[in-house]
Amino acid sequence: MPIPAPNLNPPFNIVRLSHVELKVTDLAWSRAYYVDTLGLQVTHEDASTIYLRAMEERGHHCMILRQSAEASVGVLGFKVWSEDDLDRAAHWFTARSLPFAWSERPFMGRVLATRDPWGVPLEFYARMDRLPPIHQQYRLYRGVKPLRIDHFNLFSSNVDRAVEFYGDMGFRVTEYTADEETGRTWAAWMHRKGGVHDIAFTNGTGPRLHHTAFWVPTPLNIIDLLDLMSTTGYLANIERGPGRHGISNAFFLYIRDKDGHRTEIYCSDYQTCDPDLEPIRWDLKDPQRQTLWGAPAPRSWFELGSVFDGATLADSDLKATPIIAP
Known part of the structure; x- marks a missing residue:
């Protein structure tokens, strides 16, 4: 569609x-x-x-x-x-x-x-x-130095319908992945605030929360977090990355907490506030849309997510297969 x-x-x-x-x-x-x-x-x-x-x-x-x-x-x-x-x-x-x-x-x-x-x-x-500003209280900065919440990504059993519904509310598509064989949308990134996305939808059993993302100052903050997690008992909580997405151009890291809630640590995407900005289309078979460079995503990244209170899960009927790490 x-x-x-x-x-x-x-x-x-x-x-x-x-x-x-x-x-x-x-x-x-x-x-x-x-x-x-x-x-x-x-x-x-x-x-x-x-x-x-x-x-x-x-x-x-x-x-x-x-x-x-x-x-x-x-x-x-x-x-x-x-x-x-x-x-x-x-x-x-x-x-x-x-x-x-x-x-x-x-x-x-x-x-x-x-x-x-x-x-x-x-x-x-x-x-x-409203709380007093703390962005210049540098003594408080620690960990990955998260600056702000950036976006949600959800598993959706029908991404085309999700895009239509959230589009009616005013969310605008910046990039999307098309399954060329069926003509359907496999994933879409939608925004309100002028970044690549406030909310995104990925094909799969849904609705489930795939991840919540936080914006950080630089890729070096992500490297620092990896050093910290790997030496303080959180090595097993590192799921994917670091790497750079083709979609959004973001430098990323994915981690999961004890309960399986996934967090993306994220920086380096681009401005999208122009109202006539055309969405960027990616072919599902293009290996660089998911990972411009870095290891392909593991199977857990495509299959595991957090359930929503009170929501009933439904399987997607779009069976297109992305690139999965061995």
């Missing part, structure tokens, strides 16, 4: 992705991993929950770690422009017979909770508590 034309006048104005809630089975282990090793900053914690932000972020949190009996993803969060956009979003989801509810989330005020057609739990808000 062809990529739909971008919706440059969406029904409500999404500014960017904002935050993710991860359910974890060992909160103390997760704190040591995300805070002490990766370098995210704690903004609030209690016996069951830890709120985190990255170094450039002024909002209260970009990640919530919540103690749970089973690992899962509680919600993906997005910031909208205004309170009026929240009301317009409620009307838009209602018109599509999708569930929604208003709630008051800690540190966020009024929040619209809903789901996409595949059951992915989403929430939208206009105002989050």
